[in-house]
Every structure is written in C-alpha cells, then in structure tokens.
Amino acid sequence: MSADPANNIHRWVAIIVDPPAVYVSTDAEPRSIPNSGVAALTEYFRYAITGAVANAFPVVQSSGPLVLRLRSAIVGVDVGPPQTQADSKDGSTLARPINIGKVGVEMELVDSETGQQIAAAVDRQNLGEGAMVGSVSFSREEKFRAATEAFNGWASRLRLFLDAAHELSKEDVAHVEATNFPYANGSASTK
C-alpha cells in the first residue's frame, strides 16, 4: 500500500468500511455467478477487514470529519465447475462455486468528506485451484480455506500498513519525549 506523504494518516481517527465491489473476470459470464455467492464473498471480506482494523481504527457507519473511507474491489472473480448436491452440508451451498484463484484486490483509503485519496494498494496473488467460494457460509467450509486465508491475509496487510504508517519517526520520538509530562501526583491545576 502506498500513501501520499502530504496526507498524514495520523489526521484521521475512524474508518468506514464500504462493501467491496466485485468485478468478474473478463472471460467469465457475469450471469453465471450467483448473487448469493457474491454477497457472501463481500460480506466475508468486509468482516475480515473490520476485524483486522477495528481496535486501531474504530469502524463507524457515517461519514464526517476525521473519518476515512475504505473502498475495496475484488477483481477477476470467475465461476467454477458445477457442484454436486452431495457436497452440500447445508442448504446454502451454491450450484456453481465462485473461483477466486486468480483474483486481485484493490483498496483505497479516502477522506470520507472530501473523497481525497490518502492511500491506495493493488494486490494480486495466485491463490491456485483450491481458492473457491462454494457456499454462502463459506468461512466454515474446510474446503475453501485458501479463500478465507487469502481474505484474512489481505485484511492483515491493510492493518500492517496502518501500523507502519503510525510508527513514530525519529522526530516524533524527540517531540514526545520532550513533551510527555504526565499530570501525575497532584500536579494539575484547574481554571
């Protein structure tokens, strides 16, 4: 992820996680990709991101000052071979699984009020044949572990970026060391 140095990420304190957009692969037939599967895919990705960042960047619902907006897109989703009913463990199994073996993820952090871009990332990795989403509750399916791991991985990379952006620079250390005098032991005064 790369950030615009002019836009110091310290200036924002909360985040809105938008539902990710899903773009199908150029050679796939969009109509053959089940809507319920796409919804499950976006929900899981959103859940993974929220879980990864929430304690450092509280997730809020409405835009406003000091609030970042995370826009993301899952690009290159394809449709897999038809599943037999025997694979089903519950009624939520998709007729055709979603293949995310060759997807990429694009993420963008923007100011929620002005829309100004603060940071952006494009991440592509070949997840291989096993990376399928075959159920609307795919996170519980052992078979689709590669997909959940990929989503969790992208979310944790976003968190790593935020952590790295908040590391104190040499100048920051000098500043905080020089100014951090706690209001301890009866030293504060009121007006």
Next chain:
Amino acid sequence: MKFKALFAILAMLTAGGLAAQEISTISTYVDSDLCARLLLGPITTERVQCSQSTYKDGSQPVLVWLKNNMVLTANKEKMIGPLVGQLAEVSGKLKAKDGTIKIESVKPITEASIPQGDPGRKMLDVRTYRTDKSAQLHEKIRHELAMMPYISTFDFISFTQSGSDVILTGWTVRAINRDDAARAVRNIEGVETVINNIDILPLGSNDMRIRAAARAALQRFLSRYFWGSGSDIKIVVKNGNIILLGSVATKADSDIAFIQCNGIPGAFKVFNMLRVRNSATRRSVCPLQTRSLYVEENRSQLDRLAILLGGGHGHLWFVVLLASSPRYFECQEDARGPRVLGILKQLCQPEAKPGFRKHEVICVRGPSQ
C-alpha cells in the same frame, strides 16, 4: 428426564447469574470524571476543589474506589452528584471489569469512619504517592506510554504511581491505546498491579465535528505546538465537552487555546487544563546524557546562570541536581545552545577541586557532544 436436566441447567445458570450480581458495599470518593481521570493523586483540598468546580461546570460525577483508585461510572448520577468532593459508602452491583456500578444506596461518610489499616484508607494517605524512591520506574513507565504509536492529538494518557502499583488514566478514541498501555506497563519490571482507568471516548458525529474544528482552530493560531503525528496540546472531546490538556509555553497561548475552543459551534463547555511550562513544575525528565560535574560552592554563580538562561523556552534543558532540590535551566535550541554549554563548562569542572562540590548534570535534550 429431559425436563429435569433442563431445570438443573436453568437453576445453575440462575445461581451463577445471581452470584455475579452480588451487592457490594465499597468506600468511595465522589469525584468528577475530569478530575478522576486526571487523577490528581491523594484527596487534598486542591483535588476536592477540582472535583467540585469541574462537576459544577458539567463534568459527569463518578466514583473512585478508595481501595484501588478504580474509576467507576455510576448509573444514577443524580444520587451521587450532591456528594461530589466527599467520601461515600456505596452499595450496588459492581462490575469491576467494566468499571461500572449499579447503585442501590449511597451514604456520605467521614474519613474517621474508615478503620485504620483498611485498604480503603490508601488513597487518603499522601505518602502513598511518593515516587522519590522509584524515580527510575516512573521514568520507565512514562517512556513506555510516550512511545505508543496510536496516540493522537485526541488521546491523553497519563499515570499515577503508588509504590509498585500503577494507575493508568486518561481518555482515548481507540481501544488499542487502552489495551496497549496496560500491556506495556504490566511488562515493566517492578510494576505489580495496573489499574486501568483509561476511558474510551464515544465517536459520535457531533464529537467528531468538535474534534476536527478544535484541531483546525488551534493549528491556525498555535501551529508551533503541532507536529507530524502529534501535538503538545491534547484535545479530549466527550459528549460535547472539550478538555484541553498538555502544555504550552505561555499563559497567553493557554488563553488563546481556550478562546478558540470556546467559539466552536456545538461545544458545551471547555475545560482548560493546559499547563503553562514553567521550570518549577517540571517533574519528569528524560536524560540523554548524564555527567558528574563539580560545581563551585558559591551558589550565586548558578543563580547567575539561571538568570542568563531565564525567559527562554524551547528544547534544550539542563537539570542540575543540587543537594537539596533539582534546578532546571532551559534555553532555546538556537545560537544560545553553545553559549549555555560554554557557561556550564566555565562553572563546572570535570575534576574535583577545592571549593567545588560534585553534582549530577543532566542534559535533557541538548547538542550531541
């Protein structure tokens, strides 16, 4: 058979639930949220005044558990409001983990009614808060808290040391700061217990607007107190009230900050807790270099040095630890830096000589030599 098992489980759950909601009776000090989070230490006249004046100005009343200094948010604020600044015995359902209490009854008590040796008396004893024997530990805690990466202009975290117990206080907009502070301090050698009184602030849209407006206003007029990732001035916003914390160089800057924040639409009240930097109030230092030097017995020379350096404020401080009390000298980090070093060299000799006494000279943040 099935019903019997079900009843047994229900009975166990009910018993467990009741046990968790037992009525506790505790000795407390009724404080304002602001003074309790700043934790001014023992209950002195100054603290009582702080509690009463800030409560009158709109700060929420809270209870401070005398046994361990834990701040407890009460459900019935009207019951405890009239007792702010006093000791009270409170009965209710206590949830220490969440820092809350559901009050059943409250009655004012006097200090004398708390028996000698009772842990509840701990907070009443000024001696509990002396840190002179553990200055190193105090500095370690301060350093750990200062190095936390997610502290922003809108977070304020402080602490009070009571022997090997540490009480963390303050406000933060991020849960990670509360957890990280407790973890960092708990891992310091010599710290036994950590009471975490750090309050996580609500992120309502009105508060967020006030935060942004306050930062913008202060940055416009007092930009020198803001740097890349933080600031000397901390802006804590809770339920429409602004608390200004941190330190500024002059009284005029403190007044500017107060006036600017007072003009922010939607803000109910501004509590100006900014400290004006003053050499006498500096309590904590972070030495980069410590040297033993021999200072002439004649103190007037040191007083001359103080006069020479007086009036400046900035980033270069020298602390001369005299036998009786520390002396702080400061000057700006400009052309006067080398001059100060020159004066110190003139006054202080590196080796023992007749008429010179050994002192520790701490260059807090000075030139690299």
